[in-house]
Amino acid sequence: MLNSGYHESRLTADPKRDVVWRALWRYHFSRLVRDDDCVLDLGCGYGSFINQVVARRRIALDSWKDFPAFLAPGIEAVIGEATELSFLPEGGVDFAFASNLFEHIPQKDFSRILEVLRGKLSARGTLTILQPNYRYAYREYFDDYTHVAIYSHVSLMDFLTANGYEVLTVAPRFLPLTVKSRLPVSSWLIRAYLASPIRFLGKQMLISARPRR
Numbered sequence: 369m370l371n372s373g374y375h376e377s378r379l380t381a382d383p384k385r386d387v388v389w390r391a392l393w394r395y396h397f398s399r400l401v402r403d404d405d406c407v408l409d410l411g412c413g414y415g416s417f418i419n420q421v422v423a424r425r426r427i428a429l430d431s432w433k434d435f436p437a438f439l440a441p442g443i444e445a446v447i448g449e450a451t452e453l454s455f456l457p458e459g460g461v462d463f464a465f466a467s468n469l470f471e472h473i474p475q476k477d478f479s480r481i482l483e484v485l486r487g488k489l490s491a492r493g494t495l496t497i498l499q500p501n502y503r504y505a506y507r508e509y510f511d512d513y514t515h516v517a518i519y520s521h522v523s524l525m526d527f528l529t530a531n532g533y534e535v536l537t538v539a540p541r542f543l544p545l546t547v548k549s550r551l552p553v554s555s556w557l558i559r560a561y562l563a564s565p566i567r568f569l570g571k572q573m574l575i576s577a578r579p580r581r
Contacts (some may be wrong), residue, residue, distance in 0.1 A: 373575075497574070
């Protein structure tokens with residue numbers, strides 16, 4: 369569990385983050401989420417992803433007690449740990465999402481999340497993970513003092529497979545590492561970046577998977 373000081377030092381509020389996520393929703397994630405889906409955002413932080421989502425039901429979960437104040441109207445806020453999903457109905461989640469979460473927790477907790485999430489995903493349900501790819505971000509990886517686990521796109525795929533999930537897609541260089549840089553942030557640049565086959569600055573990976581049935 370991250371203490372409140374983390375959001376005052378490492379993960380401060382930044383309006384550029386909202387620009388990024390609006391563009392990511394428009395140009396990528398909106399193609400993956402149906403209007404009638406139930407979407408679960410694990411470790412939602414400031415709600416940057418879930419605030420953009422258009423879906424039948426939107427649920428945001430985080431252990432940070434102050435996060436509900438940042439959510440858009442209509443989003444269900446749950447303060448708690450991602451290892452405890454008993455509040456969800458069986459088979460009720462169609463699209464689960466975790467951004468920059470699993471590098472912050474021990475592998476045993478990651479395995480537990482995968483175990484409990486399995487029963488909560490619908491027949492078409494998937495888990496999509498966005499997080500730093502150590503293969504490309506090793507220089508900066510431990511600038512965040514709360515990182516406790518290391519994954520490349522290869523090891524993360526293997527971990528998912530070992531825990532009973534089938535990997536559907538993998539993008540080793542989906543995005544640059546952080547909005548904390550001198551690079552400009554704009555919707556059209558993000559659109560162009562996502563459309564480009566060359567992503568030299570990409571240090572965050574995106575992987576989607578589903579439980580093996």
